[in-house]
Amino acid sequence: MIGTGLSPASFRDPSGFVFEKDGEIYRQINLGFHSDIQLLVQSGLQAELEDLGLVVKFEEVDLSFAASSKAAVVIRQERIRVISYPFEWCFSQLKDAALLTLDLAKRAIDKGLVLKDASAYNVQFQNGKPIFIDTLSFEAYVPGQPWVAYKQFCQHFLAPLALMAHVDIRLGAFLQSNLDGIPLDLAARLLPMNTKFSPGLMAHLHLHAKAQNHQGSTGATKAVNLSKTGLLAIIDSLSSTISNLQWKPSGTEWGDYYNDTNYSEDSFSKKGQLVQSLLQSLPDSVKSCCDLGANNGEFSQIAVNQGLQTIALDIDPAAIEKCYQEASNKGEKALLPLLQDLRNPTPFYGWASRERDGISHRIASDVVLALALIHHLAIGNNVPLGMVAEYFATLGQYLIIEFVPKEDSQIQRMLVAREDIFDAYHQPGFEESFSKYFDVVRTEPIEGTLRTLYLMKRKAS
Amino acid sequence: MNMTTIHHLTNLAGLSYLDGGSGSLMIQVLIASSVTAIYTAKTKWSMMVAAVSKFTNRNSNNLTK
Numbered sequence: 001m002i003g004t005g006l007s008p009a010s011f012r013d014p015s016g017f018v019f020e021k022d023g024e025i026y027r028q029i030n031l032g033f034h035s036d037i038q039l040l041v042q043s044g045l046q047a048e049l050e051d052l053g054l055v056v057k058f059e060e061v062d063l064s065f066a067a068s069s070k071a072a073v074v075i076r077q078e079r080i081r082v083i084s085y086p087f088e089w090c091f092s093q094l095k096d097a098a099l100l101t102l103d104l105a106k107r108a109i110d111k112g113l114v115l116k117d118a119s120a121y122n123v124q125f126q127n128g129k130p131i132f133i134d135t136l137s138f139e140a141y142v143p144g145q146p147w148v149a150y151k152q153f154c155q156h157f158l159a160p161l162a163l164m165a166h167v168d169i170r171l172g173a174f175l176q177s178n179l180d181g182i183p184l185d186l187a188a189r190l191l192p193m194n195t196k197f198s199p200g201l202m203a204h205l206h207l208h209a210k211a212q213n214h215q216g217s218t219g220a221t222k223a224v225n226l227s228k229t230g231l232l233a234i235i236d237s238l239s240s241t242i243s244n245l246q247w248k249p250s251g252t253e254w255g256d257y258y259n260d261t262n263y264s265e266d267s268f269s270k271k272g273q274l275v276q277s278l279l280q281s282l283p284d285s286v287k288s289c290c291d292l293g294a295n296n297g298e299f300s301q302i303a304v305n306q307g308l309q310t311i312a313l314d315i316d317p318a319a320i321e322k323c324y325q326e327a328s329n330k331g332e333k334a335l336l337p338l339l340q341d342l343r344n345p346t347p348f349y350g351w352a353s354r355e356r357d358g359i360s361h362r363i364a365s366d367v368v369l370a371l372a373l374i375h376h377l378a379i380g381n382n383v384p385l386g387m388v389a390e391y392f393a394t395l396g397q398y399l400i401i402e403f404v405p406k407e408d409s410q411i412q413r414m415l416v417a418r419e420d421i422f423d424a425y426h427q428p429g430f431e432e433s434f435s436k437y438f439d440v441v442r443t444e445p446i447e448g449t450l451r452t453l454y455l456m457k458r459k460a461s
Numbered sequence: 462m463n464m465t466t467i468h469h470l471t472n473l474a475g476l477s478y479l480d481g482g483s484g485s486l487m488i489q490v491l492i493a494s495s496v497t498a499i500y501t502a503k504t505k506w507s508m509m510v511a512a513v514s515k516f517t518n519r520n521s522n523n524l525t526k
Contacts, residue, residue, distance in 0.1 A: 013478050117479050151485035203492045211484035211491075224486050230493030233500035237492070 006067060008354040013117070016136050018077075019067045025077045026065055027058070027135060034072035036113075036139040043111040045138070054104060055132045056080070080133060081336075082311055083362050086120035086156065087175035088338045088346065090320040091164050091247040092328070093130070094172065097123040098157035100130045102239045105147070109232060114141040118153035120175070127333040146226040147234065151212070154204055155181025158242065162205060163187055165245040166195055169317045172339075179350055184209035200241025249318030267448035271402075274444050275299055275371070278400050278455045279306045281442070282367060290365040290395060293373035297323035297337055303369065304334045311363050313340040342373075343381045360394060368396035372451075374430070375404045375411050379422055385433035393437035399456040403430050408450050427452065 010018040015033035019026050029037050040046045049055040056078040065074045086094055097120055105115045115137050122134040147153075156175075159182040163171040167190055174182050188209040195201045226234075263271070279289075279302065289303040294312035296319045303310045312335060314320050323337035340346065346359040370392060377383045392399055404411060406425060431440065438456035445452050 015478070146481070146486045146489040148479055148481035148486070150489055151482040152479060154485075203488075203495070207492070208485060208488050211488035212482055213484070224490050226489055226493055227497075229501065230490070230497050233497040234489055234493055236500045236503070237496040 009121070009350065009356060013136060017067070021065070025079050026061070026067070027075050027077055028067050028071045029073040029075070029136065030070040031072045033136070037073060037135065039113060039140055040135070040138045043113060045108060045111040045113060048107065049104065049132070053129065053131065054100060056135070058135055075135065077133070077135065080124045080126055081309060083357065084125060084336065084338050085176070085346065085356060086160070087173050088340060088359070090317055090324050090337065090339060091161070091169060091172070092321060092324050093125065094120070094157065094161055095242060095245065097130045098161060098242045099239065100132060101153065101157065102235055102242070104132055106232060106235050108138055109141055109228065112141050113138045114147065115149050118149035118156060120156040120181070125336055128327055128331065128335065143228065144225040146224050147231055150234070152181060153238065154184060154208055158204055158238065159184055159187035161242060161245050162191060162195065162201055165247045166191055169247060172317070176346070176349070184212060198241070198244070200237055200244065204238060204241060247321070249321045264448050267446060270447045271453070272299065272302060274446065274453050275369070275400060276302050276306070278442060278444070278453065279303060279308070279367070281455065282398055286366040286398065288365040289367045289369060290363045291369040292342060293370065293376065294323065294337070295319045297327070297335060299369060299371055300335055304332065308367070309334050310336070311365065312337040313342070313363070315339070315341045342377065363395065365396045367398040367400065368392055370399065370401040372402055372404060374401065375408070375414065378425055379411060379414055385424065385430055386436065389434040389437045393458050397458050399438060399458070401434070401454050401456065402446070403427055403452045403454065405450045
């Protein structure tokens, strides 16, 4: 047995758990549960799914790697570079994760297995695509048994997607406060009447919610028998229902930001060239980038083109949706767009506030981009410049940041309806605040604007 | 109650760590009764299209030889 870092998120399923050792991810399968993983391999399902890039790869390792005496098998799994959570995904990311889960459920049944859970947390994004990470989610299919993960699938995927598509895109955030998905009775109450005319939503959401209430009141458990064809038909119906849910970004605050700035086309292009030049000046050891307030990822793409694994964070669902769709269409592997409100970043949450990691813990990168962002934090959200600098210093060794002076028309517009209480917001104040945490490496004025780009390096602590 | 049913209940109650919800398990039978026919028709149609496509491809390949 070896010393381990047990994953605080891996405790619900008694069949095993995840742990980390020397930077590698392992999964222990406990005694009495190893027949399912044997079936997963022997049926050829694992090989099929690996070949299609739908699940993480794994290899069996010696039992001396076990984290406890209950181990029957220990496997080493492919590591996911950045862990993200369902409420941090845009509509299409959640939809793609849902369709992946259903695809796996169908393929599993064809091979004599079944998905025993359908949590959205079992899906991650790697190389631009959703990938299933929970090897222990497969178990032998028992003929006649209904899908035990049906309720979980509907709560984790169908309900949030239906609410996002039919009510308001921001309702995806409900997934943060509801760790096991959105309760179906709540979703059914919030959805408009016309969703009852969609056969899929009527069946899997409205009727399903009513069935839960009814059975919940009687507490009766009845024997149910569902044929294999019936089970496949339900999965097919869910798949059609999810595929029919659509959301098109329009009319949001940030989605058209680049069409609504004070940059001329030439200045915007110059800014891109400067960012590229600053990124090129970084040492070869810089491999990853986090673009804060990335909008639709236009500058994130510059980092990607420099060979950096890049995370694009933005508060706007429309911007992240566009970023994800464009990256998907191009087959971009190095870009991960995520929804994030930097004024209120995802905290540690779940059981004992340790089950799920905060965003700052997950996105730390070699270089951080903060372009056209500082005024939104310092003036739009009243965060003192020193606190912004302190936080950014926790996220990366290098920082490329754009200072926007108060004379800039964007800030003038922000101050139209409020008093200017930001006496300390000026370029010398900015430099003084950031110099506590960073050394300035290079300064570049952006031609045709009043703005300045800085390349900074975090001070050795 | 026959052995198969006992096995189902044992499996659902004992081995699955997830609460599938009795209402959620039962509603699947009801929904399956309405979607199975559509699913079967779709599957058969796909098989037929695949067979026709295979047949026409073979013929066109023969003609080009």
